[in-house]
Amino acid sequence: MSETTKNAFLFAIVGALILVTGVLQGWNAAILILNMGLISAIMSIGVNLQWGFAGLFNVGVMGFVALGGLAVVLVSTPPTPGAWAAGGYGVVLSLLLGAATVVAAVMIAKKVPKGRAQTLSIIGVLVVGFFVYRAIFDPSIAAVEAINPAVEGNLGGMNLPVLFAWPAGGLLAAGAAWLIGKTALGLRSDYLAIATLGIAEIIIAVLKNEDWLARGVKNVYGIPRPTPIVGYEVDLQQDPDFIARAEWLGLDPVTASTLSVKLGYSLLFAVILVILLWMAQMALRSPWGRMMRAIRDNEVAAEAMGKDVTRRHLQIFVLGSAICGIAGAMMTTLDGQLTPGAYQPLRFTFLVWVMVIVGGSGNNFGAVLGAFVIWFLWVQVEPMGAYAATLMQNGSASLQASLSENSSGLLQSIASGLVLMSDHIQANVQHMRMLTMGLILLIVLRFNPKGLIPEK
Numbered sequence: 001m002s003e004t005t006k007n008a009f010l011f012a013i014v015g016a017l018i019l020v021t022g023v024l025q026g027w028n029a030a031i032l033i034l035n036m037g038l039i040s041a042i043m044s045i046g047v048n049l050q051w052g053f054a055g056l057f058n059v060g061v062m063g064f065v066a067l068g069g070l071a072v073v074l075v076s077t078p079p080t081p082g083a084w085a086a087g088g089y090g091v092v093l094s095l096l097l098g099a100a101t102v103v104a105a106v107m108i109a110k111k112v113p114k115g116r117a118q119t120l121s122i123i124g125v126l127v128v129g130f131f132v133y134r135a136i137f138d139p140s141i142a143a144v145e146a147i148n149p150a151v152e153g154n155l156g157g158m159n160l161p162v163l164f165a166w167p168a169g170g171l172l173a174a175g176a177a178w179l180i181g182k183t184a185l186g187l188r189s190d191y192l193a194i195a196t197l198g199i200a201e202i203i204i205a206v207l208k209n210e211d212w213l214a215r216g217v218k219n220v221y222g223i224p225r226p227t228p229i230v231g232y233e234v235d236l237q238q239d240p241d242f243i244a245r246a247e248w249l250g251l252d253p254v255t256a257s258t259l260s261v262k263l264g265y266s267l268l269f270a271v272i273l274v275i276l277l278w279m280a281q282m283a284l285r286s287p288w289g290r291m292m293r294a295i296r297d298n299e300v301a302a303e304a305m306g307k308d309v310t311r312r313h314l315q316i317f318v319l320g321s322a323i324c325g326i327a328g329a330m331m332t333t334l335d336g337q338l339t340p341g342a343y344q345p346l347r348f349t350f351l352v353w354v355m356v357i358v359g360g361s362g363n364n365f366g367a368v369l370g371a372f373v374i375w376f377l378w379v380q381v382e383p384m385g386a387y388a389a390t391l392m393q394n395g396s397a398s399l400q401a402s403l404s405e406n407s408s409g410l411l412q413s414i415a416s417g418l419v420l421m422s423d424h425i426q427a428n429v430q431h432m433r434m435l436t437m438g439l440i441l442l443i444v445l446r447f448n449p450k451g452l453i454p455e456k
Contacts, residue, residue: 007365007453014372021380028255031262033379038269039331041371043348044355045273045280045364046323052362052455053289054316055296056185059193062348063200064321066207067176068169068328069338073214075165076224077157083144088155090140091212094133101129144212154215163226166272166329173325174318176203181314200349207340220338230264233257265334272330273368276323280364292316293362346434351378354437358444360451369452377440378433385432389425 022030236257246256359370
């Protein structure tokens with residue numbers, strides 16, 4: 001079997017699994033798995049650029065995904081009436097003053113000779129800048145957050161079409177990645193991982209606590225949809241033409257409208273994935289891609305050949321983070337809300353890394369395949385575990401009932417043990433996800449460390 005045929009067969013298996021889910025559990029569940037698989041595939045491409053191309057160990061994926069979600073709120077939601085007049089301009093002014101304070105301290109560190117004068121000057125600028133910043137910032141955010149806090153209490157957005165928010169999410173994540181990369185990419189790989197993990201947690205903490213930005217833990221609801229490609233169920237259910245098409249397909253209007261909306265998202269997500277995959281493949285095959293892999297394999301040799309390793313690392317760190325930001329914006333649009341409390345490292349960092357490793361780091365198609373495989377298992381392994389535990393319970397109970405009092409003690413002990421084991425599995429089935437992910441990762445690293453589709 002050729003490599004192309006094998007890869008196509010692997011993708012066909014994943015497609016068949018999704019189709020089986022539609023038949024057994026309903027097409028709404030199947031299409032939801034498909035949509036989240038497409039988004040996860042985009043995240044995996046971003047991480048694969050950083051790790052598979054350049055060997056950068058970014059453990060802050062969650063932060064860049066969250067910034068993509070924040071971009072949707074800032075770009076696509078309507079502005080809060082009166083918020084800018086109450087304190088919005090003061091918030092912007094204070095943030096600019098804070099940035100100017102940091103820039104001034106950096107300039108002093110560069111221009112003033114080292115010594116007591118430099119130290120005192122930097123401390124003085126930082127202290128004065130901090131108090132001026134807080135004097136403007138605190139009353140401004142208090143005024144914004146006081147505006148109808150039950151449903152608003154934030155500045156709101158620019159009320160632009162949500163499709164504009166997707167590239168904006170990439171730009172916001174790229175800007176944050178540039179700032180982080182300028183300071184953190186000089187660190188060794190393990191220290192880089194610690195730094196990116198900490199920065200991701202800082203981003204989530206800001207989203208949770210700064211209500212004026214995106215309502216904090218009160219969440220932002222009612223994210224607009226990318227109409228007319230993705231409509232609203234209520235509007236579709238009132239459309240006579242849509243109702244007629246649904247009846248022709250043998251579906252009731254409610255189910256048909258839900259499927260139509262989800263399939264609209266599937267179409268958009270698939271288009272974005274294909275575009276990004278094509279771009280990643282072109283980059284991989286270009287001289288720039290070959291240079292990045294050479295830097296990954298031997299930084300010292302690449303530097304000896306005149307390559308600016310730090311600059312190239314910054315480039316690909318920004319590119320990979322931007323792709324994660326786009327995926328984060330798409331996911332927030334699909335959810336219809338921004339929920340900062342839902343961003344957890346297990347889901348948005350560890351799971352994405354498992355996708356890349358299982359699929360095959362350094363291979364873009366492998367990253368996409370790994371995303372679909374791992375997401376499918378992440379969703380289905382818990383109900384599969386519950387079903388298996390139920391079968392074990394029924395079987396062990398039947399075995400125990402069929403044994404007579406004269407049966408050997410060993411058989412009775414085995415039957416009792418099976419009953420206890422099945423009860424334990426049923427009670428702890430929610431942990432099957434973590435167990436399965438860890439087991440898959442161990443098996444792949446032990447027997448096929450290059451992944452399902454290895455790097456060429």
